[in-house]
Amino acid sequence: MAAPLLQLSGIALTFGGTPLLEGVDLLVSAGERVCLVGRNGSGKSTLLKIAAGLIESDSGTTFLKPDATIRYLPQEPDLSSFATTSDYVEAGLGPNDDPHAARYLMEQLGLRGDENPAALSGGEARRAALVRVLAPSPDILLLDEPTNHLDLPAIEWLERELDARQTALVIISHDRRFLTNLSRITVWLDRGKARRTERGFAEFEAWRDDVLAEEERDRRKLDRKIEAEEHWMRYGVTARRKRNMRRVAGLQALRQSRRDARRAAGRVAMSAAEAERSGALVIEAKGVSKNYGAVPIVTDFSTRITRGDRIGIVGPNGSGKTTLVNLLTGTLAADGGTVRLGANLQMATLDQHRESLNPDWTVSEALTGGRGDTVVIGGQAKHVVGYMRDFLFAPEQARTPLRVLSGGERGRLMLARALAKPSNILVLDEPTNDLDLETLDVLEEMIGDYAGAVLLISHDRDFLDRVVDGVIAPEGNGKWLEYAGGYTDMLAQRGDDVRKIGAKPIVKAAAPNKSKLTTAAIEPPKRKLNFNEKHALETLPGKIAMLEVEIERLQKLMADTTLYARDRAAFDQISSAMTAKQSELAAAEERWLELELLRSEIEGA
Numbered sequence: 001m002a003a004p005l006l007q008l009s010g011i012a013l014t015f016g017g018t019p020l021l022e023g024v025d026l027l028v029s030a031g032e033r034v035c036l037v038g039r040n041g042s043g044k045s046t047l048l049k050i051a052a053g054l055i056e057s058d059s060g061t062t063f064l065k066p067d068a069t070i071r072y073l074p075q076e077p078d079l080s081s082f083a084t085t086s087d088y089v090e091a092g093l094g095p096n097d098d099p100h101a102a103r104y105l106m107e108q109l110g111l112r113g114d115e116n117p118a119a120l121s122g123g124e125a126r127r128a129a130l131v132r133v134l135a136p137s138p139d140i141l142l143l144d145e146p147t148n149h150l151d152l153p154a155i156e157w158l159e160r161e162l163d164a165r166q167t168a169l170v171i172i173s174h175d176r177r178f179l180t181n182l183s184r185i186t187v188w189l190d191r192g193k194a195r196r197t198e199r200g201f202a203e204f205e206a207w208r209d210d211v212l213a214e215e216e217r218d219r220r221k222l223d224r225k226i227e228a229e230e231h232w233m234r235y236g237v238t239a240r241r242k243r244n245m246r247r248v249a250g251l252q253a254l255r256q257s258r259r260d261a262r263r264a265a266g267r268v269a270m271s272a273a274e275a276e277r278s279g280a281l282v283i284e285a286k287g288v289s290k291n292y293g294a295v296p297i298v299t300d301f302s303t304r305i306t307r308g309d310r311i312g313i314v315g316p317n318g319s320g321k322t323t324l325v326n327l328l329t330g331t332l333a334a335d336g337g338t339v340r341l342g343a344n345l346q347m348a349t350l351d352q353h354r355e356s357l358n359p360d361w362t363v364s365e366a367l368t369g370g371r372g373d374t375v376v377i378g379g380q381a382k383h384v385v386g387y388m389r390d391f392l393f394a395p396e397q398a399r400t401p402l403r404v405l406s407g408g409e410r411g412r413l414m415l416a417r418a419l420a421k422p423s424n425i426l427v428l429d430e431p432t433n434d435l436d437l438e439t440l441d442v443l444e445e446m447i448g449d450y451a452g453a454v455l456l457i458s459h460d461r462d463f464l465d466r467v468v469d470g471v472i473a474p475e476g477n478g479k480w481l482e483y484a485g486g487y488t489d490m491l492a493q494r495g496d497d498v499r500k501i502g503a504k505p506i507v508k509a510a511a512p513n514k515s516k517l518t519t520a521a522i523e524p525p526k527r528k529l530n531f532n533e534k535h536a537l538e539t540l541p542g543k544i545a546m547l548e549v550e551i552e553r554l555q556k557l558m559a560d561t562t563l564y565a566r567d568r569a570a571f572d573q574i575s576s577a578m579t580a581k582q583s584e585l586a587a588a589e590e591r592w593l594e595l596e597l598l599r600s601e602i603e604g605a
Contacts, residue, residue: 004029005068005140005168008051011060013043020046021057022192026170028140033169035179035201038189040392040408040436044172045075047189048142051170069094069138075145075172075407077129079117085128086113092132102135109154122149123317130158140168145407147175148433151317152459174435176201176462205437272348272450278424279343280307282453283328287337289478290320290327292594296478297323300337303472303482307342307424310447310454312468314487319474321457325427328455332586348423350414350431357410359403363393366402366413367420369559376561377420391416392439407434415443424452432460461487533595540592547585554578 008026012019020043028034036044049055050062052072064070071092082088089102106113109127120128126149133141141162147155159181162169173179179201186204188195188211197207283305290298297320305311305328313321326332330341357366364384367375374381385395391412405413411434418426426447432440444466447454458464464471465486472482473490483490557563557574564571 003065004063005065006051006070007063008047009061009063011047011050011057011062013046013050013057019192021189023060024189024192024194025196026051026187026194027196028168028170030139031166031168033182033184033200034171034187035183035185035204036170036172036187036189037179037201037204037437039438040406040412040434042189043192044189045144045406047194048072048144048170048172052142065139068140069136070140070142071133071136071138072142073129073133073144073146075148077125077132079120079125079128082117084113085111085115085117085120085124088117088128089113089132089135092136094136097136099135101137102131105131105135108157121317123151123154126150127154134161137165138167140170143169143171143173145173145434146171147173147178147459150459151319152314152461153316155459155461174432174437174440175460176437176440177460180462272419272423272426272446276344276346276424278307278345278452281340281342282307282309282345282425283342284340285328285337286340288327288334288339289336290323290332290334291478292590292597295597298327298334298480299478301480302337303328305453305455307453308451309470310456310468311482312464312471312487313455313457313473314459314464314471314490315474320478321474322429324472324480325429325455325457326586329425329427331582332590345425346421346423347425347427348418348421349427349429350418351429357402357414359401361402362399363388363402363405363413364398367416369556371560375420387416387420408436408439411435412439419446426450426452426454426456428454429457430459431456432458432463465489533598536591537595537599540588540595544585544588544592547581547588551578551581551585554581 004027006026006028008024011021011024011026013021024043024047026034026036026047036047038044046055049072050057052070053062053064054072079085079088082091085106089106090099093099093102103113106128109131111124111127111131115124115128117125117128126146130146133143146158150158155175155178159178162182169182171179171182183200184198186197186199186201186207188197188204188208195211197204199207281304283303285304286302288298288301289296301324313324315321323332327334327339329347330339361370364373367384367387373384375384375387376382377387385398388395388398393409393412402410402413411431415431418428431443435443440463444463447456447467454467456464456468465488468486470482470484471487471490472480473494474480483493485493554574554577558571558578563574
C-alpha cells in the first residue's frame, strides 16, 4: 500500500454523555476515493472537520504528509465576510495556485464572480464553494454533501470533473448514484466506531446488512450464555461456592457487556396520514402556459394525473419546476389553458426551504404548533414524544431548539410535520436533502405504499428511479415533456441527458433566429429599470417575508381542530384572510420574479 497522505488514528470525541467517536481510524492514500457513510448524527461531518484541522479531538492523532495539500468543502459554506463570489474563491487559493483555473471553473458553473454573497441562492453558494476547493487542485478533497442544492446538470458536471482528477477524495453524500459512480472504498461510521471495506458504495448496503446480521447472531449467543449462567447461579451453587467465584465474576462481566453494547439505531416509522380517498382524476391540465414578461416558463403543457401516480419533475435550477407544480396544483393562475382538479383533494406539501421554520421553536413546538403535547395524525391524537420516536428523535430532544438540529434532523422534522396532515396528494420539493440512506429507504417505502398521488421535485437520480413512474422534464423555451418510467428511462427516451437543456433556460437567450418575430421575443430589452421597478425589486422581498409570517400565523390558528365548532365566524374570517394573503403572496412573488428576470436580461445585454 502507498504511504498515506492523511492518517487519523484512535480519534475519540464526546459531546455530552455518549461518545460520538471512539478510537476511529481513517487512512487516505494518493488517488483513493473514499465514501464516508453512516446515520445522521453518527459523526461523519465531525470526523471530516477533524481531518481538515477545524476542530480538535479529545484524543488520537492526525497526520498529514508535509507536502500534501488539502481542501475541505463544508456542508454549509459561509460567504458572509466577502464582498463578491470572486473574493471568496480567491481567498481559497494558495500562493502558487493559478487564478485562471478559478475563473474557468466559475464560468463552467455559471458564476460571473461579481455576485453579492448575501443574495445567492443555496445552489449558487454551493457552486462558489466548489470552485474554491477545486481551483487549487489539492492532493486531498474532503467533500461534505457536495451535491446539496445543486441541480442535475451541475451534479453531473461535478461527477465528471471529480472522476477526471487524480485527487484523493473523501465524500459524504446522500446521493447514492453519485457515491456509486465515484467511490472505490467505503468507511462506515456506526455507534462511534469505523469499519472499512475496500469496496465502493455499490456493495456497501449488502456488506452492512451482513455485519448487522452477524452482530445479531452474536447478541443472541450472548443472551443464551447469560441465561445458562443465571440458571447455574440459581440452582448450581453449592458448598463449593468459593471455588466458583470466578464463574460468578464471569457472569457479571457478561451482563456488563450486554449493558454497554450500543445497538444499531432504530428505523424511522414513517407513514402519511391519509385523508378520504380522492376521485380517480387528480389533476388534468390542458394547454397550460405561463410567462414572466417576455420569458416563457411553461408553454402549452398538458397532462393527466390520476390517483396513485408518482410523477417526478426534473430540470436545472431556474427552469421553472416550482412554477409548474404551482400551476398544476392550482396555487398559481395560468396565463393560458386550463387546470382541472379532482374531487375531494387534500394536499400535504414539503417545502425544500427548511430555514422557514422558526429557529427558536423547540422540536415539540414545531410538531404541535405550540399547543399542548399531542400531535393529531389522521384524526387520532398521539403524544408528541411517541411521534418524535417514530422519526428517531430522543425524548430529551423535545425541548431542543431547532437552531441546534443537524441538517438531517431538520429534514426528518419537516417530513414529520408534512406527513401528519391528512392528504390524498403529496407535493414534495427536494425531500431527500440531508437525509441518511436508511431514512431514504423508509421514505421510498412510504411513497410506494401511499394510496394517493405524488408530485416530486428532485435532483436525486437514484431516488427518482426507485420511486416515480413518470418524469416531466424541460426541453427549453417553456416546453415540458412527460416521459414514462424513472430518470434512467427518461434519459433513454430522450437519447440525451438533462445537462443539454442548459444551466439557466429561463434567462439564457436561444440562438439567434432570422425571423424578426422570434428574435424580438428572445432578445433582452434594451432599456433600464425605471424608478418604480427598482423600488419594487428592492421592497418586494421584505413584503414577501412579512406575508409568509402572516400566513404562518393564520395557519397556526386554522390548525386548531376545535375552532370551527367553537367559533364558526372566526373560522370563516381566518380562512378568508388566509386565502387573501396567499393570493397576495403569489402575486408579489410573481412580480418579483418578473422584475428579477428583467434585471438579469438588461444586465446581460
